Amino acid sequence: MIKRGDFILKKNMVALRNITAIFGDHKVIDNLNLDIKDSEFVTLLGPSGCGKTTILRMIGGFLKPNVGDIFIEGKNVTNVPAHKRNVNTIFQSYALFPHLNVYENVAFGMRIQKKSEIQISSQVEKMLKMVSLENFSKRSVTSLSGGQQQRVAIARALVVNPRVLLLDEPFGALDLKLRKDMQSELKAIQQKTGITFVFVTHDQEEALSMSDVVIVMNEGKIQQIGTPTNIYNEPRNAFVADFIGESNILDGVMLEDYIVEFANKKFKCLDFGFKKNEKVDVVIRPEDVKIRKSGLGQLKGCVASVTFKGVHYEIIVDVSGFKWMIQSTMFQKVGSEIGIFLNADDIHIMRKFEHSGEYGDYSAFSDEMYEVYENVTK
C-alpha cells in the first residue's frame, strides 16, 4: 500500500489546473485541481453526473475545459487534439472496430504509426498473449464474449505504449464473476506495465479493491483524495462516508472534546477540536454496531426488517423513528426489541457540509441519490 509520503517523490504524470467545464448552464466541473502521479492506479469515484467521465474525456483530449489547463508530463496539452496525445482510452462500450479481426484491431494504432510489419506482429502477439487471447487473432471481434472484447480493448490501447491509460467504467457491461476476474487481471497488467491508470467507476467496491489512490467526487468537486483504507476508515465528510460503504449518518452535537450527543444520548468518542455545541454529522458503519439484549445497550430499538446477505444479515432497526442499518452474523426476529451498543472508536464525527441532511437513514447511496443526481444532470 502506498502511503501519502511515498508519492510526493513521484513526478506528476497528469495535472489539472483550475479546470471548469460547463454544459449548457450546468457546471459539471467546478474549478478543479488534481495531480496524478506516475505509474499509479488512480480511480475517480462518484455517482453518475459527478463529472468523473468529463475529467477523463478532458485528459483524453475529447473535450476542452471552458477554463483551466491540462498538463501531461509537464507539457500543457489543453489545445492538443486527442490523436496527438500519448494517452489511450478504454471506452465503456469497448468501441472495437467491427470490420477488423482481433489482430487488426490490436494492430490499428501501430499501423497508424506506420510501424514495420515485423514490429507490429511481434508487439501484437505479445499483447494478445498478455491478455490470453493468442489463439483468437483471426477471429472477428463481433463473435467474442464481453470479457474477451474487453481484453482486446485493453491490448489495443496498450500496444502503442501510452503513458497514461484512461478507463471509462470498463466493467459496466460484465457480470459479477467476470468483473472480479477482470479487476484482478487489470490490476496485474497495471503493475506489470507500470503505466499510469486513470479509472472511472461508480462502484465503490471496485474502486477500493483496485486502486492505489481513490478520488471521491461529487457535483464536479473533489470530496476526498486518499488511499482506499484511508478513504474508508477516515471519510472526510458525510458524503464520502455514505458513498463509500454503507453508513448510518445522524445529526449530532459536539458538547465538548470527546463527548458527542445524538439520538438524545451522550456518547464518548475519539474526536476533538470542534467548537462547543457545534452541530456535526455522526457516521457509524453498520458493521460496527453491536447488538445487545434489550435494555443492555445504550439505545433501544425495534427490528423492522432482516435480509440475508450471504456473509451477514442486514438488519434495519427503528430507534425512535430513525432507521439504523446493522450488519450482523446473528439473526434477529422482526418485531423484537433489541439494544444497540457503540464503542467510542465506532463513532466518527464529521463537520457539517453543504449536503448534510441529504442522506441519513441507512441510505445505500445508490438507491436514493441516483435519482436526485440524474435529475440534476438532465
Place this chain on the structure above:
Amino acid sequence: MKKRVVLPPYIFWLVTFVLVPMSLVVYFAFTDKNGNFSLSNLNDVFLYSNVFLRSIWLGFIATSFCFLIGYPTAYIISRVNIKCRKFLIAMIMLPMWTNFLLKTYAWMTILEERGFVSCFFQFLGIGKFSLINTSSAVVFGMVYNFITYMILPIYSVLIRNDRHLVEAAQDLGANQLKIFLKVTFPLSLPGVIAGIAMVFVPSVSTFVLSKMLGGGKDLLIGDIIDMQFLGSVYNPCLGSAISLVLMILVFICSGIMNQFVKREERTVIAL
C-alpha cells in the same frame, strides 16, 4: 441457427409477385412462338451483345458518377445538425415524388440546342452547347434519376456510425483523413454496395431515357426488351430470354459486389 418462420402473407406475396412472373419469364424464354421448347431465343440474345455491353458500360459510368457525387453528399448530410439534415433529406426526396417522365421531359427542354443550358453557355460566351441526343445525356438522365438511391443507403449507414469508433480511432492516433479511410469508409461499405446495386440495376435496364435523351440512336437493352413486348417486332419469347439473361448478369454483378461485405452485413441478395 435461427429458425426460419415463413408467414402465410409472405408466401402469398412471394408466389404472386415473384415466383409466378419469374416462372413465366423462364417459360417464355425457352419456348418458340408456337409454344414448343426451344433454345433459339437464347441464341438470338447474343445478336444484341453489343447492346448489352453498351448498357452495362453506360450503367457503370452512371453508377460511378452517382457514387462520386452521392457519397460526399451523404457524408455531409450525416454530419450537419438535425434540422439541416431533415431539410436536405427532404430536398433529395422531393424529385422522387415527381413523375419520372415529367422530369425527363423537363430535362429534354433544358438540354436541347435552344434550351436553358445552351442559352446560359452562349450568354457566357462559351458558345452553343447541346447535350441532347448523346450518350452523355443518357448518363446524365440516369445519374439524375437514380442518385437518390445511392445517397439514401449510404446516408443511412453513415448516420448509424458509432461516435465511439471515431473517438477510438482518434485515440489511437488517427487524424481526420485516417479515421475516414480506416474506419468510417470501410464501415459504410454495406451502404455503398446497396447504393451501387440500386443505381446500377435500374440504369442498365432503363428504357425511356435512351429514347428521350439519347434520341433513340444508341438503344439500350431495356429498349430492346420494350420493343419485343410493345413494339412492332413483337416477340415476347425473345424479350423474356433477354430479360432472363439480364437478370442473371445482374445477379452475378451483385454477387461479385457482395464479396466486399461481410456475410452478416449484406444488404443485397445474391445467389
